[in-house]
Amino acid sequence: MKLLQALFFPPEQPGGVSSMIPYLQDRFNPPHWEMEMFSLPKRIRNKGSQSVEFHTFDWHEYKQSPVVQKYIQTYRDYLWWTKLRLQQPYDLIHAHHPIVGLVMKEVFPETPVLMSIHSSYERELILNGVIEENGLEHRFLTSIYKELEYRCDRMFTSSRSFMDYLSPYVDHPEAISIIPNGFDEKRFKPVPHDNEVAQLVTVCRLVPAKGLDILLKACAELKKRGLTYVLHIIGDGPIRKELEELAQSLGIYDETIFYGYTLHPEEFMPFFDIFVLPSRAEAFGSVFAEAALCCLAMVGTEVGGISEQIEDGINGLLVPPEDPVALATALEKLILDPAFRYELARSGSDQAKDHYSLNRVVHQLKKVYLQYK
Structure with missing residues (x-):
């Protein structure tokens, strides 16, 4: 089975995705398993120019926000990089960031894409004083969850409390599964x-x-x-x-x-x-x-x-x-x-x-x- 673990940036920080994903490859050995990792190099900026459309909401309602504009441009950059670097088919793609999950399903519509949501970007921005709760950016970022539900084949979180957090933003919260992070x-x-x-x-x-x-x-x-x-x-x-x-x-x-x-x-x-x-x-x-x-x-x-x-x-x-x-x-x-x-x-x-x-x-x-x- 040919697997792709699709990350956002290369795993470098302690904690989170970096604690688990790089160590999975040793446990998914050929001939039964083939696993690759993919991420966006930090040097990639403002390369993508493709039009972005979502199925469950119109992001243009939020386009006056610089935070939303940056998010959409990052989406375009990841889409550009994915199309440039990934051509071969996979049996399954496991994505570990909302942008990644959406892009992978756009590039590989016939491939099952599983989506693990490890953290809440909007909560971090609110707590860090970057955006306001219930403001334009908050509403945009929480709308992404329903888009993920629409596009991806399955969704996971790492804790029950975070599953509860996601529940109001999706149609079928009962379909979200919990797989905690693992540590070598x-x-x-x-x-x-x-x-x-x-x-x-x-x-x-x-x-x-x-x-x-x-x-x-x-x-x-x-x-x-x-x-x-x-x-x-x-x-x-x-x-x-x-x-x-x-x-x-x-x-x-x-x-x-x-x-x-x-x-x-x-x-x-x-x-x-x-x-x-x-x-x-x-x-x-x-x-x-x-x-x-x-x-x-x-x-x-x-x-x-x-x-x-x-x-x-x-x-x-x-x-x-x-x-x-x-x-x-x-x-x-x-x-x-x-x-x-x-x-x-x-x-x-x-x-x-x-x-x-x-x-x-x-x-x-x-x-x-x-x-x-």
Whole structure:
């Protein structure tokens, strides 16, 4: 069976699609399986010029928005690149971004196209202050889901909460299936260690949606309570300077290390003690599963896929979003009680191995793919 895993940009960032798709190829071996990956190089800009039309809504109603114009041009670019580079037929295409799913069905109308929606672009834009809820861009982006339902042969999400999120925007939400992201355990090697000072770590893109301003305020509260720690922030993004300035103004800059973008954070995450990310929204939150496999104690917010991965007090701690005091209290429990911290870490690691192993996801995918043979 000849498969195409169709991504948007090349997988480079920690978490999400990058955590799973590049590692699938080793599990889909010839002669029974042939798998290729395809993505749009970041250098491709403003190449496409083809007319774009959707079946379920008229995008021209939203064309005055620069965000919508950029989305449509990206669609054209991906369409141009796909037609330029892909000619051979496939038995099945699995797309991992809305633009990709729509383009693949346009270029290969007779080929089954399965669509995995890993995150909500419109929610991220709202939380990052780029667009307004229920505004022009929000309505355009949520209309894309019904177009995907119309064109693609099957739709998947990575968590039940995100499936619930999609339900109002499609006609048949009951047809959406859940396949969580899977992780290759060989990438994660827990390391026994005993840090004298608690080492906190977070890994994410530095954008408002990740709630790092709340994390810094919580760390300032920890310092006010007389607790010692080091906070490691791995990742880069448009608000890095703002976060560095906030750390300075809160008096915790000396306790905070900004690493910038790092390609394989899982290689040194095992040396830390506590993973914390107070996201304002997460479709799944792949980085939590990665942290669990590194055997770190986890603290997250009660949102989206995070609350599906963490059972409070069993394999991690959950706190309300937008609450730095509650976050500080949760972190304090783990800083002061290494035995409890280790208990949560072991439980989290065991659960992640059981529920999010790559082998388990590969088994699910193969069963689905064979339905279209």
